């Protein structure tokens with residue numbers, strides 16, 4: 001998969017989501033005409049989005065009548081600023097509250113325990129695979145975190161006008177700890193990703209050093225650095241390569 | 245809106261009637277919890293009233309309300325996560341799926357399959373990071389354009405595009421077996 005082709009894949013996703021302007025769409029359609037991989041990609045994205053169209057939340061009705069909501073809003077306008085969570089379902093007459101369904105997703109990637117001795121070569125291959133996977137996962141999570149930081153995270157509860165990055169700072173510290181372990185694991189195996197790993201590490205260090213509540217301007221430098229180095233796009237490309 | 249901006253509370257009624265259902269669906273798609281979604285709708289109108297004086301008459305009302313609702317949903321979601329962490333260490337992948345909402349077409353079979361689809365979708369959406377999820381919900385559930393979404397979430401258009409792509413790729417992975 002070439003770098004050139006990686007760019008098409010993002011556009012194909014956006015085409016499936018109906019989010020391209022006519023000019024971009026024409027370019028993607030022209031590419032699709034000659035690329036089976038992207039056609040299959042488009043088909044798979046459309047199937048997923050079709051399923052999402054069937055989400056019952058799209059057609060859900062509020063559990064209470066509009067008059068009740070109006071009363072609550074007017075009451076809130078007279079109240080102190082901090083709202084109390086409200087059991088809307090219980091307030092609605094004649095509505096049976098169904099049990100809360102909790103689905104626990106299977107925990108991912110448990111290590112496989114093998115009983116027979118494994119040949120050295122196979123072990124080495126597994127180790128390489130592991131090193132690449134953990135680097136890819138680390139970059140994925142770093143990217144999510146950086147997207148969160150570069151957007152406006154939530155306002156601080158106690159200090160309005162400032163931005164709450166406490167969660168991001170904490171996660172950055174966790175990621176940096178994992179990064180340190182990766183160096184011991186398989187430095188060579190992820191050598192091609194090294195420059196990007198260094199860029200990401202630098203950004204994470206800045207985020208990790210932030211106090212819980214910051215001014216918007218404090219995030220701008222981080223944001224500018226990300227944009228200048230095209231960090232998010234590079235992560236897309238490198239994680240794809242690492243996963244092979 | 246002009247009446248609202250002058251502080252007339254009567255003007256809230258028609259605004260709520262026109263938008264409450266749509267905002268409820270946005271918040272519910274994001275939060276998957278009826279109570280939290282209703283809280284988000286309520287607070288959206290409270291904030292809309294309080295901020296109406298600063299509302300710019302050339303901007304459209306619907307995206308403006310969507311913006312308040314989504315940002316409020318993100319706040320509620322973050323507070324929930326923080327609460328869960330301090331109460332009991334829960335695995336990240338735990339999904340609360342609330343199916344107390346009424347289906348629009350409540351025949352028994354469609355209700356059962358709808359619930360199953362709803363749970364699968366809830367789990368897939370919850371696997372997205374909060375911003376990616378917000379982007380996806382605004383695009384897929386509220387049909388906002390990408391520049392509108394960038395404006396709503398204070399992101400660059402490029403970030404919105406690459407995030408939407410990643411969100412779709414991850415949802416595909418999560419829903420893969422269901423769509424095969």
Ligand SMILES: [Zn+2]
Pocket residue numbers: 005008031035036037038039
């Ligand atoms: Zn292609």
